[in-house]
Amino acid sequence: MIKLYELTGNNNLIFSPYCWRIRLALLHKKVRFSSEKTAFIDIKTIPNGNFKTVPVLLDNDTAISDSYKIAEYLDATYPTQPLLFNSKELCAFSTFIEGWANALHSDIAKIAIADIYDHLQEKDKPYFKTSREAFFGDTLAEIQSKDGDTAKITLLAKLTVLDKYLDKFEFLGGTTPLYSDFIVFGTLQWLLSTSNTFQMSDFSPAVQSWFLSLKKIYDIND
């Protein structure tokens, strides 16, 4: 069976945006998988590679990292299962969606970085604190309290693009969810599952309704 190595916090919280993208991709493709719960500091122990990030997908002897490459692999390897990209053009275009969604990550980090820390497994906390404080040049608490409110305004302004799109189409994939939906879902699920202050009601009605439809279709309960 396929193994999905995914970042896991305390109380088995799955929160990584990239891991959520692949979790939904596997659910969409209806391919059975086991969740291999992984801490930041244990990524280097994932078999069959010298991996630095999760998700990692292990399918028999094939191990792949990088969420986008995993999505492409899944469609190439399981073409008779529902597709994540229903054309080559859409696969290419979805890299634009990936870039757009990833550009929300620095805002989300500022909104929730201290909350994310609180959700980590104890053994991950020193690594996360040291690496993120070095990256941002400030303490986690200071980043969130100083920059969080402005980052929230910026994030919501960026999300008006999604809101306007969802006025016209049910999903980013049009009439059916596709990988581009899972990309953006993963990013927003990361925020909602970790932030103590940001709530679903902060999103526009169209974004809320799209997000909740995806949760319903793929039976996501948290």
Ligand SMILES: N[C@@H](CCC(=O)N[C@@H](CS)C(=O)NCC(=O)O)C(=O)O
């Ligand atoms: N381009 C990669 C990025 C994956 C990534 O950055 N994952 C984070 C978790 S959200 C990670 O594993 N970070 C390892 C670390 O910070 O040490 C992908 O799309 O899978």
